[in-house]
Amino acid sequence: METTLPETSTAGDSNLRRAIDLISSLISISHSIRVFAGKWQLIRTKLEELHSALLTAENSDSGENPSLSVTLRSIMTTADECHDLARRCSAVSYSGKLLMQSDLDVTLVKFNHHVKKLSELYDTGILIRSYALVVSKPCLGASKEDMRFYIRDLLTRMKIGDVGMKKMALINLHEVVVEDDRYVKVITEVVDVVHVLVEFLGSSEVVIQEESVKVVALIAGFVDSSYKGVLIGAGVVANLIKVLECGSEVGKVGAARCLMKLTKNSENAWSVSAHGGVNVLLRICGNVDSKGDLVGPACGVLRNLVGVEEIKRFMVEEGAVSTFIRLFRSKDEPIQVCAIEFIQDIAFKDELVRQIVVSEGGVRVLLRVLDPKFSYSSKIREVVMRAIENLCFTSSTCVTTLMSYGFVDHLLYYVRNGEVSVQESALKVTFRLCATSEEAKKALGDAGFIPELVKFLNAKSFEVREMAAEALSGMVMVPRNRKKFVQEDQNIALLLRLIDPGEGNSGSKKFLISILMSLTNCNSGRKKIISSSYAKNIERLAESDICSDAKRLVKKLSTNRFHSILSRIWHS
Structure with a gap:
């Protein structure tokens, strides 16, 4: 293949x-060469x-x-030498493969040396960098080669540019990825891009x-x-943690968000721990001067790490529970939410950690949020x-x-008076509390939940x-709650009316029947049902x-002395 080289001796x-x-x-020319494709790439x-x-x-004012x-x-x-190699590779007219491979390797080393030499000239100020973008950004849908x-x-600009040029290159890199996610694949394929980005951290x-970042x-x-x-x-975790330690506020927030994405894969959790990231993140969360937009993602990273048992144990030993209980008191609601969610995650299926939460006063602090005397949003109360x-x-x-x-009293307040979303949350909690123990059922009945659930x-x-029907079916298993329920005549009438086959609510009928079954265990309940x-x-x-x-x-x-009464009523 013949190639036309550019004129190198034109005057001027x-x-x-x-x-x-x-x-x-x-x-x-290199794009058309079919042999030694990897070397030419x-x-x-x-x-x-x-x-x-x-x-x-050329676009700078450096002059010669x-x-x-x-x-x-x-x-x-070197370019002239490379042109000769290109000509011989295109024509497949070289004397031996090994010799040509060696020549290509030598040429690659020379070009690499030239790139470094130009970078040195920029660094020493002999060349002045131009801020103008020389290569135009490809249009949407451009070829992968473009x-x-x-x-x-x-x-190249990130490697040889000054601060201004590097900044513009990074801004443009961010811009094209946002516009076209195909660039991410290109970035990860082009040698050195990711390494330079990690180095820049x-x-x-x-x-x-x-x-x-x-x-x-x-x-x-x-x-x-x-x-x-x-x-x-490329070693990104270690550098992100360094940013968390001594970077700018914006850098720290970005680093924490990045680590939160990376640690969704539990395998990467060990890398964070190995580079001292757990302690750094805990210090951020424990620092009273840390802002919500940093504490949030930092907490997010720690929540991802909790899934690794050994790391969780280390967090507990380092006082993570105390740190996050203190964050419960924050005036910044997003921080409160992050702290509460973290404590739930670290205590999940772990009785020892739950005990620490209680002994550290975590439950008392949470209950303060539910106290109607204090002003909190519906979201945080839920x-x-x-x-x-x-x-x-x-x-x-x-x-x-x-x-x-005093939890039961707070709960009753929101069942009676809460906004719709809070009221429904309170009802769900009541329903689940009712299922925990006999003592809970008694406490709910004594507090006055029966008429509210009805x-x-x-x-x-x-x-x-x-939920209301199931909670009541559990509560009336307790004798004193049955008496309270039966005392209100309209309660039994309502249950009997709601079990009408012609009515809807078939899903809750089994719980209504369960309530009636319990009520038959007391004479007054039976009488009121039958009458x-x-x-x-x-x-x-x-x-x-x-x-x-x-x-x-x-x-x-229908047993015993009620049989004849029922027959008269039901068949009249």
Whole structure:
């Protein structure tokens, strides 16, 4: 294959322009070479870096100087040698494969040396960097090759540029990833891009650190785990933790968010722990001066790490429980929510940690949020109710402690007076508390929950009706609660009316029948059931096969001296 080399002796052309043309020609030729494709790919990468560096020099006010002239002559000599290799590879006219491979390796080393030499000229101020973007951003839907060329140009600017140029390259890198997620794959494929980004995390220049964190966080946020793997392989965790320790506030927030994405994979949790990240994150959460936008993601990382038992134990030993209980008192609601959720996670299925939470005063602090005397949002009160349920309801000791703190009274307040969302949360907690112990059932009955739950039997929401019915069916198993229920005549009438087969609510009928079954254990309850004008509904329900327990209720009511009374009522 014959190639036309650019004219190198035209009068008036500078060495810089001739070098640019030579390199540009080589890049073009390299795409058509079919042998030693891997070697030429590596050479082309260096040629593109060199091309960007030379274009930058041409767009600057550096002018020519002895050091640059020497470098340019060397570049052109290597380019001429490379053109000869390209010609022979295209024509497959070389004497031996091993010799050609060796020649290509030597050429690659030379071009790499030229890139480094130009970088040194920039660093020493011999060359002044241009801030103008030389390579235009590819349009949407551009070919992968155009995207790769653009990324390599940005990489060159990140390597040889001053602070301003590096910043612009990072901003443009972030921009293209946001616009087209195909760039993430290109970034992870182009040699050195990720390594440079990770290296920038340790930059003393705040703006470089912050901009690199943004790009790294974007890459870490993609679903494809291989991208995260590239970051981990480049040592990103150690540098992100360094940012958390001594970076700017913006950098710290970005680093924490990035680590939160990376640690969704528990395998990466060990890397965070190995680099001292747990202690750094705990210090952030324990620092009274830390802001919510930093504490939130820092807490998020720790929540991800809790899933590893050994790391969780280390956190507990380092006082994580005390740290987050103190955060319960924060005036910043998002921080409160983060702290509460963390405590739930670290105490999940761990009785020892639950005991620590109680002994450290965690339950008392949570209950303060539920005290109607204090002003808190509905959202935080719902979060607290769920937290108390998760932390305390699995232990009878915790439930007893909870009730001794006045929890039942607070709960009743929200069942009666809460906003709709809080009221429903309070009802759910009541329903679950009722199932914890006999003492809880007694406490709920004594506090006055029975009439409130009866009201919910007529609620529009099926879930609410069913919870109320199930809670009542548990409560009336306690004799003194049965007496309270029976004292109100309308309670039994309501139950009998609601079990009418013609009514809806078939899902809650089994619980209504269960309540009636319990009420038959006291004489006054039986009498009121039998004497009610809705008593026929029991027989109708039994005949309809909607609820199998209805037949048992009929049988129980039909024994002994009530049999004749029932017959007269039901068959009149």
